[in-house]
Amino acid sequence: MTAPRRVLVVGGGAAGNATAILLRRAGLAVDLIEAKDDWNATAGSGITLQGNALRVLRELGVWDQVAASGFGFDAVGLTAPDGTVLHVEAGARTGGDDLPATVGMQRPRLQQILIDAVRASGASVRLGTRADSFEQDGDGVDVRFTDGTEGRYDLVVAADGLGSATRAAIGVTDRPEPTGMAIWRVAAPRPAGLTRTDLAYGGPAYIAGYCPTSESTIYAYVVEANRDRASIPPRSYAEEMRRLASAYGGFWPEITAHITDPAKVNYTWFDRLLVEGSWHRGRVVLAGDAAHCCPPTLAQGAALSLEDAWVLAEMLTGTETWDDALFRAYYERRIARVRPVVEASVQLGRWQLDGVRDADVPGLMGRVMTLLRELP
Incomplete structure (x- = not known):
């Protein structure tokens, strides 16, 4: 019997956790490493999850826990500084009509739900560990870890966040601004x-x-x-x-x-970050904030990261051939969706910084929400 392909996931945030869960479900061997000893289990205050994020969380099998732990709602209010409600807008159900427009959650609670799902998947997890070096050939990647151990992988998924050391190590020069x-x-x-x-x-x-x-x-x-x-x-x-x-x-x-x-x-x-040209070098592929990051003006950061994991796992498990063409197709599929969201998120802030009073904020937000309602 042929041994299952082996994947290293670097980073235990939304993108890394989701990737590990989905690849394990498909029968691949997955090692996940996370630099933080506590797996970021207590970090952050809250998170806003729009429908397209909820759609992926349902695919991960954790929607029931999310729904029970969070607070779902279907409207957004605009108020004057004194608290007077000026307008209430129905939220776009970007995950489909059977999911709320938005769920708010305590960020540590969402992380714990994903941690539990990774553990249940059977992925091997090492905390307080970083990848120290990567050496590639045509068939895989040899990785040396900071604890002195080594491993060989068919693929490395770099989901180690905005300041990704993996991104820099493989020669991608884009940096957050x-x-x-x-x-x-x-x-x-x-x-x-x-x-x-x-x-x-x-x-x-x-x-x-x-x-x-x-x-x-x-x-x-x-x-x-x-x-x-x-x-x-x-x-x-x-x-x-x-x-x-x-x-x-x-x-x-x-x-x-x-x-x-x-x-x-x-x-x-x-x-703001948007890695241009490709999200891979050989068999090391970027996902989540390591590839893109946007201001939270549209509350899409975690959603886009979860979508990356869903799309990448679908593409990896849908073919026997893991090559440049596949990783390029992953980039092309994601950049068409991620770029408008990053640019719109930045634009909303820019209008405020510049004091633009006649900006078409509703129009811009409406166009993005229409895009996000489509499957990634």
Whole structure:
């Protein structure tokens, strides 16, 4: 009997976890390595998952857990800074009519659901481990790990995030670039009556918004122009976010009262990345944030990463021939979908930074949502 093909997945985020689950389901041998000892099980406050992300999570077999743990809703509100609701827009069900438009979740809970699914799949997992070097020939990749061990693989999937060391190691020179914006995020208890995302434009920040993440929790965020990180000591994070958030009305006073612990506040610049030309070198293939990243203005970062995993696994398991033509086809299929989302996400922020008041925001968002409703 021929031994199953062996795949190394580098990175245990959304793209890496999903790839491992799907390839194991198809009978491939999968090793997953993750640099963090805790597998990022406690990182982050909340995440907004639109329908096209939910569609992939259902394919992974975890939709029931996601639905039970998160908070689904089908509308987005636009408010004035004082909290006055100006408009409520029905959310586009980009995953199909049988899934909510959006589910908000605590990010650690989603990660734990995916971790459990990877473990259940039978993939071999090593935490606190990085790939140190890659040597390729026409049939596979020899990998040396930071713990001194080695392995040979038919394919390496580099899903090690925005700062991907694998991307650099294989000679891809594209790097993330800041877009000029930054976001403050915090988890908080859910105020009674908060049942959807609301976005306030204007005030001291470009955007102030929140998203329910369970029956009892939300995550809240405030978007401003990016500042030199060195000028904001972490001990002041709660004070800085509270200062910005205190200018907003509606549910915000209740939310702001819980912004007290600087260790629970996250400050992150918005970045843009889109690797051009191809997402592979030999038998090392990029997926997720290692290949592309966009600001969260359309809440599509995790969704695009999950789609990468779905498409790549489908293509790998649909043929016996793993060659440049296959990996090029993967790139062509994904770039046609990813590029418009990255560009639109950046454009929405650019309009705000430039103070453009007559921008066709609804039109741009509508075109992207129509695209995303199609299967990837």
